[in-house]
């Protein structure tokens with residue numbers, strides 16, 4: 001990425017709750033909380049996303065749903081409808097790609113666009129950003145915030161600056177002016193722990209970091225210290241990484257000797273399902289399709305697949321679906337190989353790996 005790059009960071013505003021309000025316009029203006037069932041204040045899950053009206057009550061994503069209920073029992077509490085959000089997300093990502101020379105989706109509701117070469121200056125970039133915002137609003141009925149900057153990190157900080165429905169332009173010569181007054185917590189990767197250490201060093205703003213000797217930062221944070229310093233001065237840049245499409249994850253096992261006992265095969269399917277599931281979580285995906293591969297001792301090979309009604313990252317649904325498909329082959333001979341896989345994968349954000357915890361998307 002050259003110094004004259006123009007990068008957009010685009011982030012949907014309260015994505016899940018915005019989609020819910022779009023689906024049911026009577027919810028407009030109300031505090032809407034998407035997450036697990038509050039069960040009258042006894043629920044044990046968390047808030048996934050909430051509307052800006054709900055935020056005025058102090059509710060935010062990742063907060064225990066019971067606490068959200070205490071803060072605003074009259075809020076509209078809705079369950080997470082992942083299938084719907086993914087459909088909307090896919091539409092938006094397709095739309096965004098058409099505007100950019102480089103594209104990187106970072107989560108279900110966030111992406112970077114490289115528009116260098118598509119626009120020649122920041123005025124044109126702002127015009128393009130407004131066009132994109134209009135396009136998303138008219139075609140998907142929700143709003144987003146866009147940050148425009150010479151690199152990804154500054155663009156990300158900028159998209160958060162005027163949320164919701166924001167547009168923040170940070171030109172190369174105004175990077176420090178923009179960053180320096182901001183709280184250190186605005187730097188991606190500076191969490192509560194780092195903040196405490198910085199606070200003890202007398203560092204509160206990004207400007208304070210920019211003015212601190214890099215050696216002091218390295219002493220406290222190791223290599224991250226260098227990154228913090230670079231980010232503070234607006235010189236940290238990382239490439240737009242085109243979303244590499246992993247189409248499927250699968251594991252197969254060839255038996256040492258052909259197996260006729262279907263109980264042995266079923267145990268193997270359980271182990272393979274487990275391995276596929278582990279890999280799925282590590283890669284941060286959810287799936288919709290489960291695949292089975294069966295090879296008999298005569299090398300005849302069959303594949304079967306079932307597409308579920310909704311995206312999932314559930315281990316048991318991999319195993320159960322594989323078993324169901326396997327039942328067709330029971331008693332047909334002895335098996336040489338079996339394989340289990342998942343496909344129709346959708347990438348989740350780092351924070352979104354555990355469906356149990358729902359999602360933390362702002």
Ligand SMILES: [Mg+2]
Nearest residue numbers: 011012361362
């Ligand atoms: Mg968002």
